[in-house]
Amino acid sequence: MQLVISGLAMGCVYGLIAMGFVLIYKATEAVNFAQGDMMMLGAFITLGLTNDQYMALPFWISVPIAISLMGCLGYLLDSLIIRRMFGQSQLAVVILTIALGFVARFLAGAIWGHDPQSLESPISGQYFRISDIVIGVPEIWIIGITISLTVVLFVFFAKTKLGVAMQAASQNQMAAYYMGIPVRRVNSLIWALSGIVAAIAGILFASKNAIDPGTGLLGIKAFAAAVIGGLGSLPGALLGGLLIGLIEPFAARYLEGDIARIMPYLVLVLILIFRPHGILSQVQKKKV
Amino acid sequence: MNPPILKIDNLESYYGPIMAIRGVSLIVEEGQIVTVLGANGAGKTTLLKTISGIMDPEKGTISFMGEKIQGKEPDKIVQKGITHVPEGREVFPILTVEENLRMGAYSRRDKENIHTDLDLVYDYFPILRKCKSQQAGTLSGGQQQMMAIGRGLMARPKIMLLDEPSLGLSPLLTRDIFLIIKRLNVEQGVTMILVEQNAKVALDVANYGYVMELGRIVMSDHSSKLQSSKDIQEFYLGQSEQASERGQKRWKQRKTWR
Numbered sequence A: 001m002q003l004v005i006s007g008l009a010m011g012c013v014y015g016l017i018a019m020g021f022v023l024i025y026k027a028t029e030a031v032n033f034a035q036g037d038m039m040m041l042g043a044f045i046t047l048g049l050t051n052d053q054y055m056a057l058p059f060w061i062s063v064p065i066a067i068s069l070m071g072c073l074g075y076l077l078d079s080l081i082i083r084r085m086f087g088q089s090q091l092a093v094v095i096l097t098i099a100l101g102f103v104a105r106f107l108a109g110a111i112w113g114h115d116p117q118s119l120e121s122p123i124s125g126q127y128f129r130i131s132d133i134v135i136g137v138p139e140i141w142i143i144g145i146t147i148s149l150t151v152v153l154f155v156f157f158a159k160t161k162l163g164v165a166m167q168a169a170s171q172n173q174m175a176a177y178y179m180g181i182p183v184r185r186v187n188s189l190i191w192a193l194s195g196i197v198a199a200i201a202g203i204l205f206a207s208k209n210a211i212d213p214g215t216g217l218l219g220i221k222a223f224a225a226a227v228i229g230g231l232g233s234l235p236g237a238l239l240g241g242l243l244i245g246l247i248e249p250f251a252a253r254y255l256e257g258d259i260a261r262i263m264p265y266l267v268l269v270l271i272l273i274f275r276p277h278g279i280l281s282q283v284q285k286k287k288v
Numbered sequence B: 001m002n003p004p005i006l007k008i009d010n011l012e013s014y015y016g017p018i019m020a021i022r023g024v025s026l027i028v029e030e031g032q033i034v035t036v037l038g039a040n041g042a043g044k045t046t047l048l049k050t051i052s053g054i055m056d057p058e059k060g061t062i063s064f065m066g067e068k069i070q071g072k073e074p075d076k077i078v079q080k081g082i083t084h085v086p087e088g089r090e091v092f093p094i095l096t097v098e099e100n101l102r103m104g105a106y107s108r109r110d111k112e113n114i115h116t117d118l119d120l121v122y123d124y125f126p127i128l129r130k131c132k133s134q135q136a137g138t139l140s141g142g143q144q145q146m147m148a149i150g151r152g153l154m155a156r157p158k159i160m161l162l163d164e165p166s167l168g169l170s171p172l173l174t175r176d177i178f179l180i181i182k183r184l185n186v187e188q189g190v191t192m193i194l195v196e197q198n199a200k201v202a203l204d205v206a207n208y209g210y211v212m213e214l215g216r217i218v219m220s221d222h223s224s225k226l227q228s229s230k231d232i233q234e235f236y237l238g239q240s241e242q243a244s245e246r247g248q249k250r251w252k253q254r255k256t257w258r
Ligand SMILES: Nc1ncnc2c1ncn2[C@@H]1O[C@H](COP(=O)(O)OP(=O)(O)O)[C@@H](O)[C@H]1O
Pocket: B015, B018, B020, B038, B039, B040, B041, B042, B043, B044, B045, B046, B047
């Protein structure tokens, strides 16, 4: 039971990062390999604002600041850098995001150092018991916030004009231009949204684990989660994340060390073989 | 006479080094349907794309109600009252019909009227009301064309650019759609530029026509004059049998794709 809950919580973090991958993949048709590093940055910004040795702001003030900063960062990344790559191959964009990931790790190391640090969050380290099961408070927060965020995103994409326009632009960008949708701004807003989601993932991760500049490399697992989910589907990404989050602790408990570590990727390979479009893909009829 | 609603002077547009329209000038009077005829590759689509801001012209001017609009962004142009119903319909395949229609109204500020206009579109195209919660990608070609026109209408345009609405449709469906186009023009007062290869149906609804060849306007006159002109009869109306046959062939191909 404890394994399930902590697995679910970790899976939520993977799922949120995976959603960031999906958002940007749908908007830019390229994979943002800096997504994990954006999560790490979001976590470090919160830590830098909150922890006593840095700015010592109250946690509930630094959280919205960090989230907005990451939103702006996402917006600016797209409008100042990624957009200039328009017309280049998607591979070029992917390589650029890998480079941006290095820059983010370097910057975080330069500002906050390379040692693991813990976020002084009011929820970290607390736990409660139900009979003999110990349940961490951070886990409950992580799961609850992920569920709420998923619902908010769902309503946003299904019901608001901007959300539907984001879907429209990703389904047929040319038609979106014809309709007078400001496609470039809409795409930058998607980057902003994925920065926000990354920041939330980072804060959640950091309230359970210590972080260092290399933390963002777990984005690779989240990428696997996104691929498992179909790379085009937000609920698929969350499911993929949960799946990987659950596989990890069980594999670690019941299998040999090395095999346990490759289990998430093994599942990825198996799913790609049997469901090449991911578990929840919308097989979209492209117009000829 | 009022000044023309749209006036284009000496327009030139390029795809990289390729000059696709070479000094086009044309005039559209308010309330009219003006057709632009021409074979495949003549530059008709490029002309419309340049008007709607999808492409920027290298030279020349486009004045809309007296204001120069060439080179502006497409969203600004839609806001001014020009909508482009693109060739090949370009639907949002996994949005519903109603969501597609609402996207046509994206640039509008007057939210409260959007509902009335949806009803208006459904009144002109009752079939769309029936499948309004269906994904647009699942519609037939004719339904998609109706939806594309309806979506253009949702912007409440002063002028609508229609790019080959008959493309790939059966002659019967083409006739239905052109009847509605004419009704929209008369009843809603929407001025239209109608690009077609199918000269016969286009000249039937249009007031005035231009003929394009290799990026240039080679002829222009009132529709009735064009209809009786020898060249048009030979090159376009004479071919229109063939053209509609080809249209039908495409239509059949399409059926097998879906
Ligand atoms: N995307 C493009 N890139 C390069 N050339 C193009 C492109 N689209 C059209 N062209 C060229 O521009 C010319 C005019 O095309 P177009 O405006 O589509 O003609 P029409 O709509 O009359 O069939 C053609 O010679 C065509 O080959």
